Amino acid sequence: MKMDDLPGVSHGDDLFYLFKSFHIGQIKKDSDQDKWIQRFVKLWTNFAKTGNPTPASGADSVLEGAVWKPVGSKEIDNIFNIDHGLRCTSLDAKERERMTFWDKYHTKFGV
Numbered sequence: 001m002k003m004d005d006l007p008g009v010s011h012g013d014d015l016f017y018l019f020k021s022f023h024i025g026q027i028k029k030d031s032d033q034d035k036w037i038q039r040f041v042k043l044w045t046n047f048a049k050t051g052n053p054t055p056a057s058g059a060d061s062v063l064e065g066a067v068w069k070p071v072g073s074k075e076i077d078n079i080f081n082i083d084h085g086l087r088c089t090s091l092d093a094k095e096r097e098r099m100t101f102w103d104k105y106h107t108k109f110g111v
Contacts, residue, residue, distance in 0.1 A: 014040060038062050039086060053080070 016024050017040040027033050042062045043053040054068045066086035069078040077091040077099065091099060 017041065018044065039064075040082075043068070 015021075017037045027037065039062055046055055047053040052068070054063055054066055064086055066080075067088055068080045069088045071078055077096065078088055079091055079095070081087050081089050
C-alpha cells in the first residue's frame with residue numbers, strides 16, 4: 001500500500017496551514033485552501049487564547065458553528081472530524097481499533 005492510497009492527512013500536515021512554506025506556493029484568496037487555512041488557524045488561536053478551540057463558534061462564521069467536545073470516556077470517544085466540514089462525531093469501529101492499539105502500545109512501552 002502506498003501512502004497516496006491512505007485516506008486523510010498525515011501527522012504534520014497541519015504545519016503547512018500554520019506556517020508558510022515554499023512547498024505550498026501562493027494560496028489564492030477565498031479558495032478552498034484559503035478557507036481551510038482560516039478555519040484551522042482559528043481553531044489553534046482559539047485554543048491558545050481560551051483552552052477551547054471552539055469557545056463561541058456559534059457566532060463564528062469561519063468555524064461554521066462547529067463545537068469541539070471533550071474526548072469523553074473510553075466508551076464514548078468524541079473526535080473532531082476535519083474533512084469536508086467541521087463536526088464532532090464518534091469513532092467508527094476501524095478508528096476505535098486503531099485507538100485501542102495505541103492505548104495498549106503506550107501502556108506497554110510507557111511512551
